[in-house]
Amino acid sequence: MKGLTALLLLCLLAPVAQARTLPNPNQRPAQGNEVPPVPIAQAGYSVPVNYQLQCAGCHRDHGEGSAANDTPRMQGFVGNFLRVPGGREFLVRVPGISQSALNDQQIADLLNWLLARDGMAGNSSPEQWPPYSGEEVRRVRQSSMLNLPDVRGGLIDAMRAEGIVIGDGLGR
Numbered sequence: 001m002k003g004l005t006a007l008l009l010l011c012l013l014a015p016v017a018q019a020r021t022l023p024n025p026n027q028r029p030a031q032g033n034e035v036p037p038v039p040i041a042q043a044g045y046s047v048p049v050n051y052q053l054q055c056a057g058c059h060r061d062h063g064e065g066s067a068a069n070d071t072p073r074m075q076g077f078v079g080n081f082l083r084v085p086g087g088r089e090f091l092v093r094v095p096g097i098s099q100s101a102l103n104d105q106q107i108a109d110l111l112n113w114l115l116a117r118d119g120m121a122g123n124s125s126p127e128q129w130p131p132y133s134g135e136e137v138r139r140v141r142q143s144s145m146l147n148l149p150d151v152r153g154g155l156i157d158a159m160r161a162e163g164i165v166i167g168d169g170l171g172r
Contacts (some may be wrong), residue, residue: 079125
């Protein structure tokens, strides 16, 4: 009988508890939040800030990656993708890049920054390579990559065939 009484009481009080969780339609934003946030593609952040906002969550602050999270190292390695056919396009089509909130030119700037020999890629990038343009990113970005592991695996195999030591931190 106690269980039935508790159930009846719960059923009677549930609508009251639910009503209290609904937001007040007349509630105003907290001070400082009156203006909606600016979309990242319009915010005008620097390339390093865009890296922190779009990439560092997985690839970490300095591109060291995380084997535990199956996230490859970019530091000292990512430039090797420019050395094999399809690698350049792959970097644009990686879902974290192609589906990011950045616009095409911001992605081009980010990739150029990452791949610079004095940047995260270091000596892994070829001595000379054409920088990405916003137009190239727009064109390549339109084609989704349906199987990232297989595409990446094929590019890693191509690197190995070229004698490139795989230092992506994943140990495969």
